[in-house]
Amino acid sequence: MNWNSNFRVAIKAIRINKMRSILTSLGIIIGIMSVIIMLAISEGASQNLSKQISSLGSNLLIIQPGSVKAGIRQMGSGSNTTLKYSDGTVIKKEINSVIALSSVMRGNSQVVYRNQNWLTSITGVDPEYLTIQKWTIILGRVFNEKENITSAKVCLIGQTVLENLFGDLDPIGETIRIKGIPFKIIGVLGEKGQSMRGSDEDDVIIIPIRTAQKRIFGMDFPDMVHMITVQIISEDKIPDAEKRIEELLKQRHRIKANQENDFSIRNLGEILKTAQNITKIMSLLLVSIASISLIVGGIGIMNIMLVSVSERTREIGVRMAVGAKPLDIQLQFLTEALILCLFGGLIGVVLGIGASHLLAFLFKDLHIKISIFSIILSFGFSATIGVIFGFYPAFKASKLNPIDALRRE
Amino acid sequence: MNNLIETKNLKKSYKLGEIDLEILHGIDLQIKNGEFVAIMGASGSGKSTLMNILGCLDVPSSGEYFLDSINVTNMTANEQAEIRNKKIGFVFQGFNLLAKTSALENVELPMIYNNTPTKIRKEKRKEVLELVGLGDRGDHTPSQLSGGQQQRVAIARALVNDAPIIFADEPTGNLDTRTSHEIMELFTKLNKESKRTILLITHEQDIANFSDRIIRLQDGNIISDIKKTDPQPPERGL
Numbered sequence: 001m002n003w004n005s006n007f008r009v010a011i012k013a014i015r016i017n018k019m020r021s022i023l024t025s026l027g028i029i030i031g032i033m034s035v036i037i038m039l040a041i042s043e044g045a046s047q048n049l050s051k052q053i054s055s056l057g058s059n060l061l062i063i064q065p066g067s068v069k070a071g072i073r074q075m076g077s078g079s080n081t082t083l084k085y086s087d088g089t090v091i092k093k094e095i096n097s098v099i100a101l102s103s104v105m106r107g108n109s110q111v112v113y114r115n116q117n118w119l120t121s122i123t124g125v126d127p128e129y130l131t132i133q134k135w136t137i138i139l140g141r142v143f144n145e146k147e148n149i150t151s152a153k154v155c156l157i158g159q160t161v162l163e164n165l166f167g168d169l170d171p172i173g174e175t176i177r178i179k180g181i182p183f184k185i186i187g188v189l190g191e192k193g194q195s196m197r198g199s200d201e202d203d204v205i206i207i208p209i210r211t212a213q214k215r216i217f218g219m220d221f222p223d224m225v226h227m228i229t230v231q232i233i234s235e236d237k238i239p240d241a242e243k244r245i246e247e248l249l250k251q252r253h254r255i256k257a258n259q260e261n262d263f264s265i266r267n268l269g270e271i272l273k274t275a276q277n278i279t280k281i282m283s284l285l286l287v288s289i290a291s292i293s294l295i296v297g298g299i300g301i302m303n304i305m306l307v308s309v310s311e312r313t314r315e316i317g318v319r320m321a322v323g324a325k326p327l328d329i330q331l332q333f334l335t336e337a338l339i340l341c342l343f344g345g346l347i348g349v350v351l352g353i354g355a356s357h358l359l360a361f362l363f364k365d366l367h368i369k370i371s372i373f374s375i376i377l378s379f380g381f382s383a384t385i386g387v388i389f390g391f392y393p394a395f396k397a398s399k400l401n402p403i404d405a406l407r408r409e
Numbered sequence: 410m411n412n413l414i415e416t417k418n419l420k421k422s423y424k425l426g427e428i429d430l431e432i433l434h435g436i437d438l439q440i441k442n443g444e445f446v447a448i449m450g451a452s453g454s455g456k457s458t459l460m461n462i463l464g465c466l467d468v469p470s471s472g473e474y475f476l477d478s479i480n481v482t483n484m485t486a487n488e489q490a491e492i493r494n495k496k497i498g499f500v501f502q503g504f505n506l507l508a509k510t511s512a513l514e515n516v517e518l519p520m521i522y523n524n525t526p527t528k529i530r531k532e533k534r535k536e537v538l539e540l541v542g543l544g545d546r547g548d549h550t551p552s553q554l555s556g557g558q559q560q561r562v563a564i565a566r567a568l569v570n571d572a573p574i575i576f577a578d579e580p581t582g583n584l585d586t587r588t589s590h591e592i593m594e595l596f597t598k599l600n601k602e603s604k605r606t607i608l609l610i611t612h613e614q615d616i617a618n619f620s621d622r623i624i625r626l627q628d629g630n631i632i633s634d635i636k637k638t639d640p641q642p643p644e645r646g647l
């Protein structure tokens with residue numbers, strides 16, 4: 001028997017028992033559908049995460065002051081005032097794997113433009129900060145080093161600030177008041193969206209760090225900064241750079257061997273990698289749950305095929321009497337199982353894509369991504385299940401004795 | 410050797426626990442090409458067992474069996490399937506047509522298993538269906554056909570591969586007398602006009618009378634083998 005006839009015989013048998021075929025495929029349809037949905041959600045999540053990672057900037061080290069002890073009370077990370085702007089300058093000069101560095105001061109303040117006002121985050125930075133954090137400038141320009149050194153009263157505003165203070169007006173050259181001090185707007189930042197913690201990253205005003213130190217936050221302690229962001233040239237240089245920065249700061253802050261550091265260095269990439277691994281584990285978990293439903297579907301197929309074989313014993317006998325070889329019978333039933341699975345797989349993929357989009361439509365925060373890989377994987381999976389679970393019934397059918405098979409009612 | 414079927418001391422026994430139960434006790438049988446033979450016997454006489462062996466559905470325990478000069482005594486399941494496909498057309502008591510499948514497709518079935526090209530299959534299935542007088546019922550499924558018509562479809566299926574011999578196992582067992590006679594007339598026609606060899610198994614005398622030669626089995630032995638051309642015993646009553 002050739003493949004074409006084999007295929008047609010199988011299709012015919014499936015069509016004769018339409019209802020049963022559909023019910024048989026249902027297990028596979030649901031299984032494949034859930035695999036597609038789970039993969040769409042987890043791939044969407046990990047894609048979203050990678051996007052956020054890249055928007056945060058790559059190969060970053062964050063230096064923050066350590067905690068301060070007031071009597072027996074620990075004041076928490078960042079409470080110390082020992083981190084200085086000059087620390088950053090020295091790090092940049094001494095460690096050559098550092099390609100960009102920015103000190104950061106951050107605080108909230110009410111901002112006024114004419115009769116409008118808005119509470120927002122004021123961030124004082126070095127000019128390099130914008131490239132490290134991958135901010136884009138959609139209007140105007142970034143302040144330069146000279147403006148920084150001279151504590152110029154210039155600022156860049158984020159999209160949320162723009163919307164709330166200016167609406168559709170052109171903000172470039174306008175003056176806003178931060179803590180009563182007039183600042184000239186020289187640029188508008190591009191949209192960045194939500195941060196990983198869920199806060200609005202566009203609700204920000206960026207000013208030169210020197211201006212922030214002198215005019216906005218004041219210097220209760222000389223030259224202090226809240227944080228230093230360091231970009232390292234490549235990922236493999238990070239551990240070494242981290243060690244050298246630690247040594248340098250220990251020396252500068254005069255920390256003895258048995259003393260705790262008054263600063264901490266965090267590797268942002270590491271944290272994000274952990275987050276990514278968690279997402280990976282989550283998606284693996286989701287897909288294995290979906291796979292279980294596929295296996296259950298496969299057992300359903302085996303069950304129905306076994307029923308089908310015993311129900312069609314006479315047909316098998318007739319086929320054998322007119323010259324069907326055991327292999328022909330086996331292939332016929334195997335082909336039937338395979339077609340049912342692939343048919344179920346196809347419907348499952350279509351429904352899965354539809355359901356994923358529906359979910360993404362219903363839950364705006366849900367990111368989905370349907371990849372060719374997940375579709376191929378699903379098809380491969382359903383075909384494998386067809387072969388594995390179709391094999392035993394088909395083998396059983398082929399081993400029937402034609403005399404007994406013909407006599408069976 | 411011009412015998413289409415030739416068996417030599419054919420024996421068949423089944424194991425029943427410790428005991429070997431012998432059903433056929435050494436059958437010697439020759440059937441020539443073009444004969445129309447009926448095998449008769451009560452149930453338990455071994456005629457079904459003999460039929461299964463002759464039909465290459467089973468193998469004998471000992472002895473030899475030649476079908477169309479081929480020794481088919483100890484064939485594998487695959488070889489048997491091929492022999493059945495090429496050399497034998499089966500007609501069963503219960504018709505054994507595939508349900509929900511048209512007459513034409515039922516007739517086509519044996520050709521599927523020897524890779525006959527589609528075009529030839531289409532011509533051939535129509536031709537044999539016309540030969541059995543059902544040219545206009547090709548698209549009907551078995552449930553839309555009467556018992557006699559179903560058996561004609563089954564006969565057409567037995568003819569379609571041009572097998573040299575047709576095995577008919579109680580072909581009229583499920584039919585009324587009038588239809589039975591019509592079916593037997595069709596067999597006679599196929600034997601006389603199309604020169605088909607027919608081996609009929611029955612327990613009804615009037616059905617056996619359509620044949621040219623009647624072999625009687627009893628307890629696994631041939632007890633009589635009478636040809637119609639042989640001198641008949643003188644009729645009584647005169």
